[in-house]
Structure formats: structure tokens, C-alpha cells
Amino acid sequence: MISEKQFQRELDLIIQNGIREDVGPGDYSSLACIPDSAKGKAKLLVKDTGIIAGVAFARMIFENVDPTLEVETFINDGSQVKYGDVVFHVSGNSQSILKAERLVLNSMQRMSAIATKTNQFVKLLEGTKTKILDTRKTTPGFRACEKWAVKIGGGENHRFALYDMIMLKDNHNDFAGGISHAIAKTKAFLNQNNLDLKIIVEARNLDEIKEILNNDGVYRILIDNFNFDDTRKAVALIGDKCLTESSGNISENTIRQYAECGVNYISSGALTHSVYNMDLSLKAI
Numbered sequence: 001m002i003s004e005k006q007f008q009r010e011l012d013l014i015i016q017n018g019i020r021e022d023v024g025p026g027d028y029s030s031l032a033c034i035p036d037s038a039k040g041k042a043k044l045l046v047k048d049t050g051i052i053a054g055v056a057f058a059r060m061i062f063e064n065v066d067p068t069l070e071v072e073t074f075i076n077d078g079s080q081v082k083y084g085d086v087v088f089h090v091s092g093n094s095q096s097i098l099k100a101e102r103l104v105l106n107s108m109q110r111m112s113a114i115a116t117k118t119n120q121f122v123k124l125l126e127g128t129k130t131k132i133l134d135t136r137k138t139t140p141g142f143r144a145c146e147k148w149a150v151k152i153g154g155g156e157n158h159r160f161a162l163y164d165m166i167m168l169k170d171n172h173n174d175f176a177g178g179i180s181h182a183i184a185k186t187k188a189f190l191n192q193n194n195l196d197l198k199i200i201v202e203a204r205n206l207d208e209i210k211e212i213l214n215n216d217g218v219y220r221i222l223i224d225n226f227n228f229d230d231t232r233k234a235v236a237l238i239g240d241k242c243l244t245e246s247s248g249n250i251s252e253n254t255i256r257q258y259a260e261c262g263v264n265y266i267s268s269g270a271l272t273h274s275v276y277n278m279d280l281s282l283k284a285i
């Protein structure tokens with residue numbers, strides 16, 4: 001993953017772009033009927049069940065919109081919530097609260113959905129050594145928040161982007177002239193450019209697993225779209241030579257069986273691309 005400093009920069013960019021997109025030259029609805037000096041208070045109301053996420057991010061949004069806004073938090077990120085729970089109160093300038101409202105809700109609803117789904121997968125893995133990973137199958141422009149939500153839900157983050165880890169997938173290997181060529185060229189590139197990046201290589205079958213193992217310097221092998229029997233065989237072949245990761249055909253119905261094959265990690269794009277937003281509202285009180 002990227003550094004904490006870069007991650008914070010990504011969050012700042014999400015907020016800046018979210019306000020630009022939603023507010024533009026001004027929130028004319030509020031400006032038209034609410035005095036500049038008006039003060040108000042609102043509550044974040046849960047109308048669903050699951051794991052709440054985005055509370056800390058909401059505080060960042062309110063701070064960005066108006067540093068004088070005050071947030072009183074009752075339920076923190078990662079907590080189980082139910083219908084009727086109040087997560088926080090925000091008080092201060094009424095126009096500022098309304099300006100931040102939609103970005104706060106959009107962000108928290110999606111982050112909470114991702115945290116909830118991740119937590120479901122984490123529970124399905126209990127008792128195994130396997131950990132759940134996210135992927136780059138995220139909403140454009142919102143990746144940092146979605147990966148943050150995965151962590152809140154108890155999962156782990158895969159690489160953030162194309163620049164913080166090497167992943168040689170089938171197309172890379174084919175375009176490079178084969179797996180061994182791709183690995184050799186990659187190691188030379190990293191050395192020439194003084195880059196210290198881990199290398200993951202995807203395998204489509206057991207023969208490719210064997211070829212990868214003939215090369216040094218591979219951090220993890222991606223066992224992609226294997227059935228359960230071949231996954232067990234792949235794990236046995238790999239042993240402790242490097243880490244293992246299963247991907248493809250991962251669902252609530254299959255994740256436990258893949259974990260029981262002995263892989264270290266399971267990655268699932270569904271954590272971020274197949275979720276239904278948690279129902280939340282910001283209501284004046």
C-alpha cells in the first residue's frame with residue numbers, strides 16, 4: 001500500500017472534488033432561504049443494519065467545508081449498527097451543514113456497505129489462516145475511501161494502484177513472451193530504476209505454477225480461477241517458497257472452501273464492486 005501521507009492526500013482530493021462536483025459556485029437552495037448567520041443541528045440516522053464506516057471521513061468533510069462545525073460522535077467506525085441508531089450530531093452554521101450533507105451521506109453509505117460485506121467475508125474465514133483482500137475494482141476517484149472501508153470491515157488492502165506493487169497477470173506474461181521472460185524483465189527493470197516493489201505473478205494452471213517456482217524473487221503467486229482440487233495441488237507445490245492468493249469465482253458460497261485449500265490470501269472484487277449502499281440520513285433536530 002501507499003504511504004500514510006499519500007493516502008491522506010488521496011482523501012483530501014476526494015473531498016475537494018466531491019465539493020466541486022456537488023456545490024459548484026454555491027448551494028443556491030440554502031442561500032435562497034436560510035440566513036448566513038443561522039445555526040442548526042443535525043443527526044446521522046441509521047435506517048439499516050450492518051457495519052458503520054466513514055465516521056472519521058465525515059469529520060474530515062465537515063472540517064473542510066467549515067472548521068467551526070462541531071461533531072459529537074456516539075458510534076465509531078467498525079461498530080455494528082441497527083435501524084434507529086444515531087451515529088453523530090453535527091452542529092453549527094446551517095448552510096455549512098447542508099453544503100456537506102450529500103458528500104457525507106454518499107461517502108458513508110458506500111463505505112458502510114463495503115465494510116459490512118467485508119465483515120461478512122471475514123466471519124466466513126474464521127478458524128482458517130486465510131485473509132481477505134480487496135482489489136483495484138473500485139469506483140473511479142473514490143478508491144482511498146473504499147479501501148479504507150475494507151480495513152474498517154476487518155479485511156486487508158491489496159496494492160493501491162499500478163505503482164506500488166508489481167502484478168504480472170496473464171496479459172503481461174503473454175505480451176512479454178512468457179512467464180519467465182516477464183519475471184526476468186521485471187527484476188531487471190526494478191533494479192535499473194532502483195525500485196523496491198514486491199512481485200506477484202498470476203498462474204492459470206499447475207504448469208504455470210511450476211514455471212513460476214523456477215524463478216527467484218516472486219513474493220506471491222496468484223492462483224487464478226482454479227477449482228478446489230487444483231488449488232490444493234497448487235498450495236502443495238508452492239509450499240513455503242512464497243505466499244499464495246486465490247482469486248476468481250469467490251463468493252459467500254465458495255470463500256470458505258478456497259480458504260480450506262490452504263491459501264494465505266483470497267482477493268475479491270465483490271467487496272467493492274457489488275454492494276448495496278447502507279440507508280443513512282442526515283436529519284435536522
